[in-house]
Amino acid sequence: MHIPFCRQKCFYCDFPSFAGKENRMEAYVEALCQQVKIQGLSYQQKWGIPATIYIGGGTPTALPQKLMKKILAAVTEVFGTEIGEFTVECNPGTVDENYFKILRAGGVNRLSFGVQSFQDALLKKIGRIHSGAEACEAVKLAQQAGFVNISVDLMYGLPGQSLTDLQASVAQADALGIQHISIYGLQVEEGTAFARMEEMGKLNLPTEDEAEAMYDYMTNRLPQLGYQRYEVSNFAKAGFESRHNRSYWHDVPYLGLGAAAHSYLEGKRYAAVTDIEAYTAGIKAGQEIWELEEEPSLEHAMEEFAFLALRTAEGISRKAFRDKFQQELDEVYGTVMADLKGQGLLLVDQAGCRLTEKGFKYGNLAFAEFILS
Ligand code: SF4
Structure with missing residues (x-):
């Protein structure tokens, strides 16, 4: 399920997510809940309760609490409360104690935090809205609210990042007692602020050797800390591998709800319109918002x-x-x-x-x- 809103656009991000569209949230969530109730229900009738649900983005927790409650209520109405793995992506700086309570009460049992680094200077350089201390605080609040399956995303190869910075971030993530770590090497994607900075020669990226040293450090250190690699970018304590990700990599059908969401059903792939307004208006008018993707050879x-x-x-x-x-x-x-x-x-x-x-x-x-x- 895709929530295409963010407080601000990170400088490296080319995902379909938008900042400054808070006034569209209410109508979007209404459309999304409608889609959950119609398409979710027909999925449920055909294939039963899904083994996993994933609300990603964007920043799902950029939604006000009352809108998140609405989504969770729609999910519960259609799928019940016994979802094996129900993940919500969270960004520090958008969540508090009450937000976590709402997520717990709505059946969410796994959180994935976009942290990227615990160093404030680096976070600022990549356009994140939170500090390292806020990230720690958010994870601790989630744990206090009862979450025992938490993932943190970390990035390497960031502008100005040193191996020491990365070592400190890995140590900090581990010290939080989380169960899962995802690692991503920075890719400078077309159309992003970083691509423009690179063109102007203003992006101070680590050298290839430095980025390689960071990769080597992470892939060696995380297993030593008990996080085993189960996918190129994903490391988990035993039993905490993401079931949702696993299904995706192993060709299991899935239903994607929301703007820009992809679905894979009965051997066919569909992509929903990316534009928030087109999605909202389409759902409201009962029009088709999915396009069938070309059948692959x-x-x-x-x-x-x-x-x-x-x-x-x-x-x-x-x-x-x-x-x-x-x-x-x-x-x-x-x-x-x-x-x-x-x-x-x-x-x-x-x-x-x-x-x-x-x-x-x-x-x-x-x-x-x-x-x-
Ligand atoms: S919070 Fe995530 S989705 Fe939003 S702009 Fe940053 S990287 Fe992109």
């Missing part, structure tokens, strides 16, 4: 399947590949697998194949080999 579908599975620690399962495409993994990727195995990037066995630590690090090289078309 068989080769493209195989590539996509391989890319998603390779992101995970389990990798590509021979059986899952056979079940989906009625072809053996070896028939399609036998040579590629042998080659990548030879380079130490891939482990191949009877169950299938998966990236080695080296493979995760040089993932782009490995992924490129899986392109068929």
